Amino acid sequence: MPNPGPPTRYTGVAQTFHWIIAGLVVTQFILGWTAVDLPLGMHKLALLARHKSVGMTVLMLAILRLLWRLKHAPPDLPTAMAPVERLLARATHVAFYVLLFAMPITGWMMSSAKNYSVSWFGLFTWPDLIGQNETAFNVLKATHDTLSFVLFGIAVLHVLAALKHHFWNKDDVFVRMLPFTKSERR
Amino acid sequence: MMGRTCLTGRAAVLAAILVVATATHAAGPVPSYTADPAASRLEFAGSQAGAEFKGTFRKFSAAIDFAPDSPASARFDVQIDLNSLDTMDKDRDQTMRGPDIFDIAHYPTAHYVTRSVAKTAAGYSAVGALTLHGVTKDVPIDFQFVSGAQPKIEGTAKLKRLEFGVGQGDWKSTEWVKDEVKVAFSLALKPRS
Secondary structure (H helix, E strand, O other): OOOOOOOOOOHHHHHHHHHHHHHHHHHHHHHHHHHHOOOHHHHHHHHHHHHHHHHHHHHHHHHHHOOOHHHHOOOOOOOOOOHHHHHHHHHHHHHHHHHHHHHHHHHHHHHHHOOOEEEEEOEEEOOOOOOOOOOHHHHHHHHHEEEEEEEHHHHHHHHHHHHHHHHHHOOOOHHHHOOOOOOOOO | OOHHHHHHHHHHHHHHHHHHHHHHHHOOOEEEEEEOOOOOEEEEEEEEEEEEEEEEEEEEEEEEOOOOOHHHHOEEEEEEHHHHOOOHHHHHHHHOOOOOOOOOOOEEEEEEEEEEEEEOOEEEEEEEEEEEEEEEEEEEEEEEEEOOOOOOEEEEEEEEEEHOOOOHHHHHHHOOOOEEEEEEEEEEEEEEO
């Protein structure tokens, strides 16, 4: 049997994590940015309840994804990429991992600080991370809001970069994260 | 026929008064207390979006007649200032004071007065009338008497908010805010002067 050599594609598990988490994060932007402008009422409560349940799901998936990532090296970046491009790609991916933890954790702490405990789809309630504290809530909310814009910014950058790799550079950077495809272009 | 009914009615009322008077008399003097506000608490717990949230009423007054050996002559009369509610979130407190929930502009207080108290295996139970949001309904409570330098009465109750119309409009739905509300209280008793 030939030596398989370094991986040329992301594993099926990594692809699954990527696309499920991407879908959930888009859901989070819709729920969160819709709820933030509503007055306190049933509609806001319902949207935020879903936002929190999905957020905790993202946190659990992020933990599993990070564990998987530590054991399974991703494929190398194309050799044609300039050092600055490599740095940017690397920084974006690290920022994603940081934010996949920072967003749910700041959100969870916000809920605790405002004395609205986090339920997971009504099945069970997560413990409060901190005690009720209005100042902490305001700081955490500002942080959560700001990070949401940072996340949105790097997500846009990430999508544009994937499209550039696919259509401009014509390499396999995008395709190797796509399930049910084969990487042929290099 | 009319006259007789009327007479029978009067006799019944008279008899009832006599029975009540005799019962009160027979029980002998029962200590009267008020709740020491600094050491007493009245809490509630609701369920919102699948998670429990707790609140307290900071202001309430209680007149309590109670002797451990004669529960039949016990009587609690509790007046609650609904404006004093505190769920540790100003936004939620304001919403709850508003017209769709407690509507404190029209119903600033809640009132609970016991009708009967009985001894149980675990302590005592009482049935009383709770007037909340303009609706009066029976709510049973279970409680314990804790003797000591400052005796206490500690207990719990469960009620359904919608039976009292607490929750109008969107808040009538129980999808995100449950109907059932738990109440827990600890009243530090001090003799009524």
